[in-house]
Amino acid sequence: MSGDGKGGKPAVDVDVLVAASEGGARQAKGMAGRIIVIIAFAWSAFQLYSASGLPYLMAEVTGLNLVLNNLQTRRVHLAFALVLAMLAYPLFRSSPRERVPWYDWGLALLGAISTMYLFWFNREIGERAGLPTTADLVIATIGIASVGIAVYRALGLPLVVVASVFMLYVFFGNASWLPDAIQWAGASFNKAMWHYWMQTEGVFGVALGVSASLIFLFVLFGALLERAGAGNYFIKLAFALLGHLRGGPAKAAVVASALSGLYSGSSIANVVTTGTFTIPLMKRTGFKPEKAGAIEVASSTNGQLTPPVMGAAAFLIAEFTGVAYPDLILHALLPALVSYIALVYIVHLEALKLDLKGLKRPTPLGSVAQRLAGVLFGFIAMAALAAIVYFGLGWVKRALPQFTLLSATLLFLAAYLALLWVAARHPDLPEDDPNNPVELPRPRDVAVTGLYFILPIIVLIWCIMLERMSPQLAAYWATICMIAIVLTQRPLKAFMRGTSGYGAAIRLGIIDFAVGMINGARNMIGIGVATAAAGIIVGTVSLTGAHQVVGEFVEFLSGGNLLLMLFFVAVMSLILGMGLPTTANYIVVSSLMAPVIVSVGAESGLLVPLVAVHLFVFYFGILADDTPPVGLAAFAAAAISGGDPIRTGVQGFTYDIRTALLPFIFIFNTELLLIDVGPVRAIFVFVVATLAMLVFAAATQGYFLARNRWWETLALLLVALTLLRPGFWLDQIQPPFEEYPGVQVGEIAAAAPPDDTLRLVVRGPDFDNIGEITQLSIHVPLGPAGESGVDRLQAGGLTVMETDGMAVLEEPLPGTRFFTQFQTFDFYADEPVLIETVKLPAERMPKEIFYIPALVLFGLVWLAQRRRQTVPAFWGKPHDREIPARS
Structure with missing residues (x-):
């Protein structure tokens, strides 16, 4: 339980909230519960088997064709998702939570039959080539209905309504009562069902293929990482580093959510897991419930924008834009970093306005020089570790290319054992109760207990960025490393500590592995059925050309004005993204709105790389998670904080204005996405963009060194926009x-x-x-x-x-x-x-010349506010004091 409700009662049962948002609200007992667990474990095992080289090896040994192609894998993937959705999520609010009623068993069986029919009769269906039999039509109808029911169970009504509207448009798009501008020829039932179910243009399209081949492995990796204790480690590390500062718990919440966003596929799950600890502590340090919830919401929604996973949508973006996955990570990195730095600064400004203090430190941290020396030492140590990994493995790869995998494995084992030995010298991190007095641990004492959790992430990044493996193979090897850690960390720690109970430690390791596999599958239910439903939307667009209708509508509203066009696309992306999980959210907004920017922009002379267009609509689709009236993440945060969900969502969106600005900027200034930018230039762009976003945050929050006057806010906005897009002023003087x-x-x-x-x-x-x-x-x-x-x-x-x-x-x-x-x-x-x-x-003066007047104007604002400053802006010494628990 967590959160303060009225009358001192808990506002929400967090365990129930986690279950409802991720793995299924039903926790069946007895035989039904065991069947659900077995199916979930089997799904994870099947995905690991498909991603490995084992099918090819077994085919050679046994002579049997055990290798599944991509389409067959998609069908089995959806079969698992449909069965688990029917069993793990109740159909109605009144449905039982501790048992599975007979009709759910029946629906699960129908879902499995509708997908496995395609698996078993694959050759016959291919020979029919668009001429479905009666059986085909019956199966397709059952399959579409099963997807709709599964989506309703796992994700609620919004996505069902959106997909239904698109399907109705296919059948009734030629109705006379529709405006001529949006009419189309219409499709027969046979043509539509074949398009949606029997081929790869609909449900079994690209989105489900990416879910089956890539997203599952990354979600499984995150589930194993969480089960191993990394989630608690990241939260504790963030609090140890930042908890003593002004508004420290809020700053730690931002960093912890950013770290969770590295592997989390859901902003709601991020809110629930990190917010359980951070929101009560923020309230105790002086934040109102709505602001505490809003900070967590803004932090968690931004986690979906953070590479390498990006809410499991990164792989879809790479597939739809044709951009290599490593390049996509590079493009998305700088905006995510800048956005998070600005959010930490916003929290700092809120703490200044409220004159908040930090949590009590265990011991004085020493002088500023000592602290800077510690930071420098940590930086040098991390740089040295990165250099050893990069140059060490790089040298081995060049010198002994045939032994690279073996060398990497041995190096991983050596690093794992060394870091685990260091961790074993310290007690394991407990899970603190945020409603009790919390004394911050020393950062070093926390850091050493879980450094080995970073190794699988290093393996993942190494395989993708340096070995240039496919994302699927990289995620597979990272997951294998994570499984090894989950299975061995407890018994190895017991051995290194010289304690007894090896058998119990081994059993706990096996339990952790099994639970991680099961949680990974249950976390995938919503994503699996969402990508299937999103395939209906994509299929409708490809069949009807609906995006052209939307483009004409936006062009009519904007009157050809580029900024108005982008504004309307942003608003429509927000609306379309309401109530949808990240993956389905991106598929919907990219299918409809990305072509609008491309086509309408091309008519107006705006030529933008496709990846920038897709990131634009993705950003605004994600912001729907904290935008009222739906704002699912805001409702989750309000349930923990006890605050009003609408006010929480509104406050969260005001914090996210800086995130909403970035897409407008990188559409016109693609340097923010590091497109065609070298390393030195990239550092310069990062520094300028960070400064600009900090200035923009000070303008929107109405506070810099002191409370802003109206002209200071306008001046800061002008400075920020000039730093972010100096080319705008240059275009007014010299044509491009x-x-x-x-x-x-x-x-x-x-x-x-x-x-x-x-x-x-x-x-x-x-x-x-x-x-x-x-x-x-x-x-x-x-x-x-x-x-x-x-x-x-x-x-x-x-x-x-x-x-x-x-x-x-x-x-x-x-x-x-x-x-x-x-x-x-x-x-x-x-x-x-x-x-x-x-x-x-055209040959023109450097656009950076406009930084000079912008910085001069910024200096004038700084001088004007310096005289009114009453609270130290950055280096003031907050009062260390124990914050009592709330009664």
């Missing part, structure tokens, strides 16, 4: 491009450097609106130099013919680079589709 007539495109392309890119404006008749002319901006990649301009354009995907002094384009063939994008043009109208303008980058 020099424009040339389209007819010169051939000679310009011929003279361009090797592997250059040309920016072109293409103009022609609108295919959907007869008699109207439309235009698009495109980037055309050019191959190596030495060829003619026409040949280089042809290599980039454009077939250009010079006719009557115009550069006329021929219709691109299906499968070529611009085929989909150019479908907006009518190539058979009287007027030709032509290249109207070639835009070359």
Whole structure:
């Protein structure tokens, strides 16, 4: 139990809340409970088996074909998810929690049959090629209904409603009562069911494939890490480091949620697990319930934006954008770091305004010089460890490439045993009760007890970033390392401490392993059925072209204004993301809203890398978790804090305004995503972006060194925006491009450097609106130099013919680079589709010149507030005192 309710009673049973949000609200007893546990364990074992090389080895030994292809794996994956959803989640509020009623067994059986039918009759279905039999239609109908029921059980009504609306649009999109702008031809029942269930365009599409091949392994890895004790370790470490500062528990909550976000797939789970400890402590240090809950909500929702997992959506983003997973991690890293640093600063400002103190420290930490020396030593130690791993394994890989895996395994074992021996010299970390007086431990005493938890994370990052393994294989090896730690940490600690009870320690290790495997599967139920339901949405979009309708609507509302277009897309992403888990959230908003930015932006001359577009809609979809009236994370936090959920959500969103600013900035300034940025430039961008976000936080919170006056807030906003996008002011003085007539495109392309890119404006008749002319901006990649301009354009995907002094384009063939994008043009109208303008980058002054007036203005604000300052802004000495428990 945790949280303070009225009358001194607990506000919520956290165990129930955790169960309801992640693994299923039903905790069945007896034989039913054992069956659920066995199925969950079998699901995790199946996913590990599929990801390993064992199927190939067994096929060689036994001669049997035991290797499943990706489509077969998806079907088995969904079968497990449907069965567990029916058994682990009650259908109605009145349904029993401690037993499984007969109708749930029946629904579980129907769900399994509907998926395994596809598994067993795979060859026959492939031969029918779009001509379903009656049995196919019955199975598809049962399967779609099973997915809907499973989603309702595990995730509630919102996603069911969204998917149902899309399905209704498929069947009734040609109804006369619909506006002409959104009508389409409609589909028969046979065509729709085949599209949704019998092929890979619907339920068994890319989203479910990523869930089966990647997401499960990362969720399992996180469940094992949590079961091993890493969650408690990260929370304790954050409090030991930050708890003594002003508003220390709130700052520790931010850091702990960031660390949990490294492996957590749910903002709600993050709120519940870390908030159970952090929210009561924040309240005891002086934060109101709504603000304590809001800080935890903002911290946990930001955890979904933090690489490498990003709420399990990182793999989907990589798949949908075609960006390599390691590159995606790099692109998403800087905005996540900057956002978290700004949130810590916001908490600091709140503590200053309330004049809050920190928790009691065990002993004085020494002088500032001693503390700085300790920080420097820790930094050097971590850098040395990273250098040993990087250069040591790198040297072994070059010198003895055939022994790299063996060398890495031996190095992992050596590091694990050494760090475990250090941990065994200290007592294990207890789980404190936040409602009792808490005395902070020394950071070193906490750090040494769990440094070995970082090893599997190092293995994961090493495999992905340096070995360039597939994310699936990297997650597999990291999970294997985590399993080894879970099984051995207790008995090895007992041996190193020289204590008895090895048998009990071994049994506890096996129990931890089994529970971790079971928890991993139960945590995947919601994600598995969500990606299946999201496949219905993606399938509808591919069948009907619904994103074009949404794009036309947004273009009409914005009137062609880029900022208004982005604002409407952001609002619609917030609305679409309400009540949805992270993975389904991203699939919905990316399917509908990402093409809007691409198409409408191209018409207005905005060309943005696809990964920036997808991160834009992903950010706003995630912010729906703390946005009223749904705000699931806000409701979870309010249940713990005893505060009002709506006020908690509103306050959380005000803290997240800085996160909402970042997508608008990196759409126009892709340096924030480290796109085409070198290491030195990356450091410079990070420093400037961090300073800008701190200034923006001070503006939005109305407090810097003292409470802001209105002109100071405006000045700080101006400074922040200038630091984040100095190119805006440069564009007002000097145009970014020099424009040339389209007819010169051939000679310009011929003279361009090797592997250059040309920016072109293409103009022609609108295919959907007869008699109207439309235009698009495109980037055309050019191959190596030495060829003619026409040949280089042809290599980039454009077939250009010079006719009557115009550069006329021929219709691109299906499968070529611009085929989909150019479908907006009518190539058979009287007027030709032509290249109207070639835009070359203009020679301009450095945009960084505008940092100078921005920093001068910032200095003026600092001087103005320095005279009014009454509380030390950063280095003031907070009063150490024990904070009594609340009665």
